[in-house]
Amino acid sequence: MITLKDLAATLGVSVSTVSKALKDSPEISKDTIARVKEIAKELNYRPNTLALSLKNRKTKTIGVIIPDILNVFFARILYGIEQESTALGYNIITCLSNESFEKENNSLHLLANGSVDGFIMSIAEETQSNGEVKHLKETINQDVPIVMFDRVANDVECDKVIIDDFNAAFKGTEVLIKEGRKKIVLINSLGGLSVGKLRVLGYKKALEQHDSYTGEALVINIDSNEALLNDQLEKIITEHPDMDGLLCIDNVSGIMSVNIAQRLGRKIPKDLSVLGFSSDEISHLSYPQLSTVTQHAEEIGQQSVRMLVERLENKTKGHTTTATVDFTIELRGTTLPN
């Protein structure tokens, strides 16, 4: 690695002269500046980011903690985070909590010592169901800000980026109601997560509020293990022959349900209307293509970065914000054309 010292030595000047020359300081003569720059280029000098970070007490690096990178939703959020950070001149250190509290906790401690300027994270399932928040509060108290997205801890005071899950499910359910469906079922594989709970509430509220819907509300909880998903869904579809509307609130069960229902002889969307929750790319995997409540995952990521950087660079103390990112409902082939 080439350092300022090396440049100084080859030119026979002092380190500080080189340093100043490289940033066009008016203190340094045009001539010297030119000479320094030339040799710097020739030797392919790059300032050592570590040294700069140490000096400036900031790293221009964001710690990102993702619960599950194999979930397209999170992968896409990471994509958004990466894009926006790069645009704003930040790097990201990515940690995968793998839904484990311990890993999440470790990552936080490992990086909250000057390695990153702040965190962007969605909390692990385990953390959420156990209601663990100490590690989060501690980090914030040490002046390392956190922005939480999607899965947030309500009793931690920090910036947040969420979807209006209640409303998303509400509007989604309305789509099915307005089609005149008589038995609309919600399949829930999100277990103890707050987002799942909110979606169930939105679904129930919509059914209640529309007099045109005369059926019952039926929420079926299933195991989220993907290997078991096919069998569970097949069982549900078989056991509910009169089901004509289906709301799947996770990424993949909508796709699977469409494929299974068709194999079992249901016409989609005629006999059964299916609405999933996910982003575009996965909806292509079924035929007809899955209609979805689309969460703008990329936007969630970008927004999170913007909020964190705002806080870092303007030193916004106190006063936290919660941003809600819009959802859209995209009707493709598994619901009736309107």
Add this chain to the structure above:
Amino acid sequence: MITLKDLAATLGVSVSTVSKALKDSPEISKDTIARVKEIAKELNYRPNTLALSLKNRKTKTIGVIIPDILNVFFARILYGIEQESTALGYNIITCLSNESFEKENNSLHLLANGSVDGFIMSIAEETQSNGEVKHLKETINQDVPIVMFDRVANDVECDKVIIDDFNAAFKGTEVLIKEGRKKIVLINSLGGLSVGKLRVLGYKKALEQHDSYTGEALVINIDSNEALLNDQLEKIITEHPDMDGLLCIDNVSGIMSVNIAQRLGRKIPKDLSVLGFSSDEISHLSYPQLSTVTQHAEEIGQQSVRMLVERLENKTKGHTTTATVDFTIELRGTTLPN
């Protein structure tokens, strides 16, 4: 942030005493060690990684460059990388090249200045098709080692982790041949990538070598844009009514083909046997579940980390290795049971 200085001040001893005490130096009295440790714990002291990195000239951080995080294959590799790095005490800085040469190049330059000890990467499509290697060679020459996985640059001398793509396609094709299929088609959406080319070669070789196969080889190149995939596949399946074996060499077109073919009235696997290339989780999305040539993505990631760390810690100079990670063929529902 709490520093050694802070601890020293509160205890009324010197910084070096604190530093030594924290690492149980025999130079320091039991008594002082205890006192230092107690207050360190109380104030929640964590050594500043940045300062350590600067001092030790190594960061214990790996730069990871991924072409496309929305591709499950890469997401899963990242998963493996993260697991193994954490296990070996390394952090990862993740950059997404998004298949662009420029982003790849930038990331490399941005981090190859002491920010990371080495890189693990798969080169961007653009980089590969243009045959750009200067940035890679430069990095290696600056003594920052690179491990490439999956998509590798043949004329760059570095450690590599690959799949035996030729053989994977060869064996996969053999499965279909042994079923007695008469018209086996390969659908290629991987365009200019080396892996795609190797798979096509393996397929052709298998067809040639088996006298029992009397049909032709037919490679159909398609656009990889997922939004267009459905239509393209439907067209292919419609136009080739006599096709009875299908090899899809990317992640998703196998799934789509199965769903489309069934909708068009083909019985799977009776009329048409389909074999995809992907990892487990995505194969669940079709019914019957897709039979696949499974690439052990996680293992590829882990192996890459092991090779890099080996080089970093043992200062293995010169002498590069290429590791081949096994593939397995997993017959699920879209091929005949054997």
Add this chain to the structure above:
DNA sequence: AGCAAGATCTTTAAGCGTGATCATATTTTA
């Protein structure tokens, strides 16, 4: 012309947080 006061350019020194080496001070032992 003579010389203080600027103007211009360069170097010195300190500090970011650590750890290693070397030096110093205090106590114990032979």
Add this chain to the structure above:
DNA sequence: TAAAATATGATCACGCTTAAAGATCTTGCT
């Protein structure tokens, strides 16, 4: 009481920035 053991402190270096000091050359004024 000198030598050895014990405990602590001072200093430097990692690569960089920056305030302050130093050195050299111009300028302006009597």
